[in-house]
Amino acid sequence: MKKEEIQHYSHLVENKKINTRLLILCLANLEPRISKEAYFRSKFKNGGISCNGCYDYQLKLYMDYRKQINNLLLSKYSKNTINEMINQVYETDKITNKLCESVIELIQSNDYCLTDS
Numbered sequence: 001m002k003k004e005e006i007q008h009y010s011h012l013v014e015n016k017k018i019n020t021r022l023l024i025l026c027l028a029n030l031e032p033r034i035s036k037e038a039y040f041r042s043k044f045k046n047g048g049i050s051c052n053g054c055y056d057y058q059l060k061l062y063m064d065y066r067k068q069i070n071n072l073l074l075s076k077y078s079k080n081t082i083n084e085m086i087n088q089v090y091e092t093d094k095i096t097n098k099l100c101e102s103v104i105e106l107i108q109s110n111d112y113c114l115t116d117s
Contacts, residue, residue: 001092001093003060007043009022009025012102012115013099016106018115020077023072024082024086025074025095026069026100026103027066027069027073028089028093029094029095029097031086033097037058037059037062038059041054042102043060046096069104069107070082
């Protein structure tokens, strides 16, 4: 992602605004993180609770984030449309984990304005 785009999205988040594109980029950011945690949970499933518990926690946390973002998007789009938009995001267009976490914090605090820009 270009520096200008990151600054634009950071500015949106600072002003407590989110748009559809930012939500789609957050979902694109979360998908590999969910896959990674699921992989490690499966890999260490026989390692006991001390090994597997953290992967379960992170996996559930990321899946909860995905569900919250999907619920916002489902008011405008169908699941198939959302999945198509996520698939169109290139690896180089994904946002940072920090920006994704900031968007999730806004959603959880219900302190945001959903914009079209």
